[in-house]
Amino acid sequence: MQLTSLGLVRGIIGYFVGLVIGMAVVMISRLALGMSAWDQEAGWVGGIVFATIGFMLAVGSMTDWLKWTRGVETPFHHGPPVGKPAWTRYFSVDYNHKVIGIQYGVTGFLLLIIGGSFALVFRAELADSGISFLQPGTYNTFLSMHAWVALASILLGVGGMANYLVPLMIGAEDMAFPRLNAFAYWINVPAIITLMISMLFGWDSGWTAYPPLSLRGPVGYQMVFWAIFGIGLSSILGSLNLIVTMLTMRPKGMTLFRMPIFCWAILATSIIQLTATQLIGLAFLMLSFERTLGMPFFNPLYNALGENIGGQPLLFQHLFWFYSHPAVYVFVLPGLGIISELLPVFARKPLFGYRWIALSSLAIALVGFLVWGHHMFTSGYGEYLRVVFMISTLLVAVPTGVKFFSWLGTLWGGRLTFPTPMLFTLGAISVFLIGGLSGPILATAATDLFLHDSYFVVGHFHATIFGGFVFPFFAAIYYWYPKITGRMYNETLGKIHFWLMTPGFWVMSLAQMTAGTMGMRRRIADYDPALGVEPVHMLITIAGFVIAFSILLMIYNLFTSAEVGALAGNNPWRSRSPEWQIPSPVPEHSYARPITVVGEPYDYGLAGSTYVAMAGAGDD
Amino acid sequence: MLKLPQSSTDRKHFVIVGALVVIATIALGFFLLAILPVKAQHSVQAEPIRWLFQLHVWLIAFLFALVVVFMLYALIVFRKRKGDDSEGEHFEGNTTLEVAWTVIPLILVVIFSFIGFQTLRDATRGGDEVQVEAVGFQWSWTFNYPNGVVSQEMVLPVNKPALISLRATDVIHSFWVVEWGPKQDLVPGMTTRIHITPTKVGEFQIVCAELCGLSHWSMVAKVRVVPEDEYIAWMNQKLVEQNIQTASR
Ligand code: HEM
Ligand SMILES: [Cu+2]
Ligand SMILES: [Cu+2]
Numbered sequence: 001m002q003l004t005s006l007g008l009v010r011g012i013i014g015y016f017v018g019l020v021i022g023m024a025v026v027m028i029s030r031l032a033l034g035m036s037a038w039d040q041e042a043g044w045v046g047g048i049v050f051a052t053i054g055f056m057l058a059v060g061s062m063t064d065w066l067k068w069t070r071g072v073e074t075p076f077h078h079g080p081p082v083g084k085p086a087w088t089r090y091f092s093v094d095y096n097h098k099v100i101g102i103q104y105g106v107t108g109f110l111l112l113i114i115g116g117s118f119a120l121v122f123r124a125e126l127a128d129s130g131i132s133f134l135q136p137g138t139y140n141t142f143l144s145m146h147a148w149v150a151l152a153s154i155l156l157g158v159g160g161m162a163n164y165l166v167p168l169m170i171g172a173e174d175m176a177f178p179r180l181n182a183f184a185y186w187i188n189v190p191a192i193i194t195l196m197i198s199m200l201f202g203w204d205s206g207w208t209a210y211p212p213l214s215l216r217g218p219v220g221y222q223m224v225f226w227a228i229f230g231i232g233l234s235s236i237l238g239s240l241n242l243i244v245t246m247l248t249m250r251p252k253g254m255t256l257f258r259m260p261i262f263c264w265a266i267l268a269t270s271i272i273q274l275t276a277t278q279l280i281g282l283a284f285l286m287l288s289f290e291r292t293l294g295m296p297f298f299n300p301l302y303n304a305l306g307e308n309i310g311g312q313p314l315l316f317q318h319l320f321w322f323y324s325h326p327a328v329y330v331f332v333l334p335g336l337g338i339i340s341e342l343l344p345v346f347a348r349k350p351l352f353g354y355r356w357i358a359l360s361s362l363a364i365a366l367v368g369f370l371v372w373g374h375h376m377f378t379s380g381y382g383e384y385l386r387v388v389f390m391i392s393t394l395l396v397a398v399p400t401g402v403k404f405f406s407w408l409g410t411l412w413g414g415r416l417t418f419p420t421p422m423l424f425t426l427g428a429i430s431v432f433l434i435g436g437l438s439g440p441i442l443a444t445a446a447t448d449l450f451l452h453d454s455y456f457v458v459g460h461f462h463a464t465i466f467g468g469f470v471f472p473f474f475a476a477i478y479y480w481y482p483k484i485t486g487r488m489y490n491e492t493l494g495k496i497h498f499w500l501m502t503p504g505f506w507v508m509s510l511a512q513m514t515a516g517t518m519g520m521r522r523r524i525a526d527y528d529p530a531l532g533v534e535p536v537h538m539l540i541t542i543a544g545f546v547i548a549f550s551i552l553l554m555i556y557n558l559f560t561s562a563e564v565g566a567l568a569g570n571n572p573w574r575s576r577s578p579e580w581q582i583p584s585p586v587p588e589h590s591y592a593r594p595i596t597v598v599g600e601p602y603d604y605g606l607a608g609s610t611y612v613a614m615a616g617a618g619d620d
Numbered sequence: 621m622l623k624l625p626q627s628s629t630d631r632k633h634f635v636i637v638g639a640l641v642v643i644a645t646i647a648l649g650f651f652l653l654a655i656l657p658v659k660a661q662h663s664v665q666a667e668p669i670r671w672l673f674q675l676h677v678w679l680i681a682f683l684f685a686l687v688v689v690f691m692l693y694a695l696i697v698f699r700k701r702k703g704d705d706s707e708g709e710h711f712e713g714n715t716t717l718e719v720a721w722t723v724i725p726l727i728l729v730v731i732f733s734f735i736g737f738q739t740l741r742d743a744t745r746g747g748d749e750v751q752v753e754a755v756g757f758q759w760s761w762t763f764n765y766p767n768g769v770v771s772q773e774m775v776l777p778v779n780k781p782a783l784i785s786l787r788a789t790d791v792i793h794s795f796w797v798v799e800w801g802p803k804q805d806l807v808p809g810m811t812t813r814i815h816i817t818p819t820k821v822g823e824f825q826i827v828c829a830e831l832c833g834l835s836h837w838s839m840v841a842k843v844r845v846v847p848e849d850e851y852i853a854w855m856n857q858k859l860v861e862q863n864i865q866t867a868s869r
Contacts, residue, residue: 140833140836206831210791210792210831213832213833347698349710350711352714354713378794378829405687408690413698416700437684440732441673441680445740446669446744447669450673517656519799523831525837526838
């Protein structure tokens with residue numbers, strides 16, 4: 001087998017060919033305009049744009065569409081590629097949503113490891129005061145990379161869960177637009193390559209990239225802007241696909257309020273992704289244009305009279321947070337959906353208040369659009385705005401509370417068992433509780449004037465993101481692992497993972513909050529030992545390494561169990577959901593015949609009821 | 621060992637959990653106050669912030685206890701016993717409960733909005749008996765007084781309301797003295813303000829709280845809060861120094 005028969009390898013070659021072509025095009029155009037040939041800002045932007053196109057063409061994600069323009073028909077090919085080993089399909093363009101789901105999930109996991117490693121590097125530096133091995137410039141790059149790589153990992157992890165599970169859960173053959181689905185996955189790959197290249201040049205603004213700082217720093221910024229644009233494009237296309245799939249491809253009998261609850265979470269998430277992402281894409285493009293072409297969007301610029309004829313730095317913050325606040329719900333709503341999905345199975349009880357949970361996801365998504373200004377309490381915008389955004393932000397607590405109380409109602413009176421996925425679900429609730437409860441204290445503007453840009457905020461959002469994404473993501477991996485591989489993971493290792501990671505995380509977030517109240521600023525390469533935070537930092541670093549070690553155990557477990565794990569059977573968890581009624585691993589065509597929904601999804605304990613009838617119920 | 625009822629709706633469960641929630645709230649409240657030592661206590665504006673922070677801590681303690689105690693209790697009492705293969709009790713929800721735990725938090729939101737509004741007002745207002753302009757740039761500060769005195773350290777008289785105007789010359793910075801409480805960004809192209817009435821004599825640090833590039837971490841300056849007579853003496857000395865400098869040029 002030739003290496004170039006792998007789409008990924010062809011794509012990477014295409015990337016670098018495109019990079020050279022793009023840079024050449026820019027240089028020639030500049031010469032033609034009578035300018036010096038090389039300008040690194042313009043050169044790299046041209047290079048990145050062409051490189052991305054080069055990748056997408058070479059990987060084959062646009063092949064079918066190009067054939068259509070020539071009137072060539074492209075029937076679907078199902079199954080592994082002909083004449084190549086089955087695993088190669090994971091490294092090439094494949095239209096099966098289960099393959100794409102795994103591609104998303106594995107890439108996401110990989111990025112989680114890379115992003116986490118960046119954090120370990122600078123956590124080691126921060127363990128004691130004084131600069132030991134990371135110079136401030138490198139520190140800033142690692143810090144900023146940690147953020148965006150971790151955020152990309154979350155977006156891809158969410159994409160993985162949604163792509164793999166949604167069609168299975170609604171009994172659909174595939175997604176509504178399989179080719180668009182593949183395109184939406186693959187556009188992430190050149191974006192990630194671009195993001196990694198930015199490390200060679202460095203950048204130092206943190207993930208928020210506030211101008212004017214981001215307009216002045218090294219050319220690494222350009223790569224960040226375009227990388228995030230690519231990942232954002234993936235979010236937009238992917239969510240469009242998911243919305244259409246859920247709205248049009250449900251089986252007979254599955255009304256919206258009979259969808260598995262995870263689908264509701266993904267519906268709410270997709271609405272945010274489809275709309276809000278456009279704002280950050282736009283904002284980052286504007287930064288790039290301002291750097292490359294000198295369009296004065298954000299940087300103030302004075303004429304001889306001292307009047308500002310340039311831009312407004314605060315405008316960027318509005319655009320940025322109009323996406324980035326709703327985005328935090330993109331990170332957590334799917335995870336909260338996983339919690340709601342798993343609790344009934346392990347409690348053997350109906351989900352308490354299904355409709356309330358479903359609608360609370362939508363409510364969180366919608367209110368989430370009105371609160372962006374809580375990131376700007378100290379920014380110097382109009383003072384009355386502080387009050388407006390304080391109130392709207394506090395309102396988010398209401399639908400969030402509905403979820404917590406409904407989960408308690410689901411546990412109450414159950415027959416609870418505690419295999420690893422259930423442990424991670426409960427761990428998720430405990431951690432998200434820490435994160436959620438530290439939200440309102442940031443929302444009342446007065447307290448935020450003190451806490452903003454301190455470690456308290458760092459503690460808050462790591463707790464929300466771990467509780468809302470990482471823990472549920474791990475729960476989901478352990479839970480669906482037997483469905484994906486056909487084998488059981490090792491339960492003992494899974495439990496050790498949990499009992500290392502969860503207390504480790506509690507300690508880490510509380511210690512971060514402690515450091516914040518003691519006056520520790522976030523995003524600093526070194527701190528004054530006079531603050532008295534040194535022991536706290538040591539604690540955070542140790543906890544961070546414990547968490548990292550526990551994740552290594554998980555990886556080991558997942559790899560070895562795929563070979564030696566006990567055969568899982570179709571439905572080891574005795575779930576009612578349709579994907580558990582079919583063989584494990586799921587066959588190429590998931591459902592041999594269309595399914596029909598004949599009951600409620602979570603009627604555990606209701607004798608004689610089922611959710612789906614598998615054989616099409618003989619009606620057509 | 622007391623015998624627990626079989627039915628999940630038995631009142632006994634709720635009495636036990638209720639008692640445990642109360643105990644846990646108190647324990648947790650004091651624990652959180654101990655591990656979250658709010659350093660802001662040396663200005664008039666810091667007081668309302670600390671007060672509201674502590675009020676939040678008690679609410680957090682209660683809500684955390686409420687959820688966690690209920691959860692742990694359920695995990696222990698409703699765990700599946702060996703040999704029991706039955707399913708859980710079948711109930712799908714309870715509209716009264718759902719409405720209750722929507723409306724009660726909503727009331728809390730209204731209350732906290734009101735308290736939050738008042739606290740915000742108290743934490744951001746003050747007089748302008750002393751005025752000083754702080755200019756932030758990569759990666760240091762200078763301070764200009766209205767009478768033309770320029771200084772590398774900020775000096776303020778204790779217990780006098782100060783209005784600090786903030787100006788950035790390059791990128792965004794943020795003015796923060798931890799002990800004083802609130803912070804305020806400096807934005808190129810606009811002038812921002814912060815009111816501070818320092819209440820404790822001593823030396824503190826002004827730090828930049830908004831990532832501003834390479835040496836952001838070391839963008840600090842000294843601030844001295846002194847008795848009023850000392851402040852006047854310092855100011856006079858500065859005036860003399862600077863006049864001499866101007867004259868000899
Ligand atoms: C209970 C609801 C929540 C409330 C009231 C809340 C409130 C806030 C507030 C006011 C801030 C601004 C703090 C500051 O920078 O000074 C903040 C920051 C943040 N929150 Fe939340 N939050 C909530 C839930 C969440 C959730 C669910 C997430 C999901 C991941 C999240 C992620 C973040 C992030 C990432 C930041 C920091 C952004 C940055 O400055 O880099 N929050 N939150
Ligand atoms: Cu937010
Ligand atoms: Cu600064």
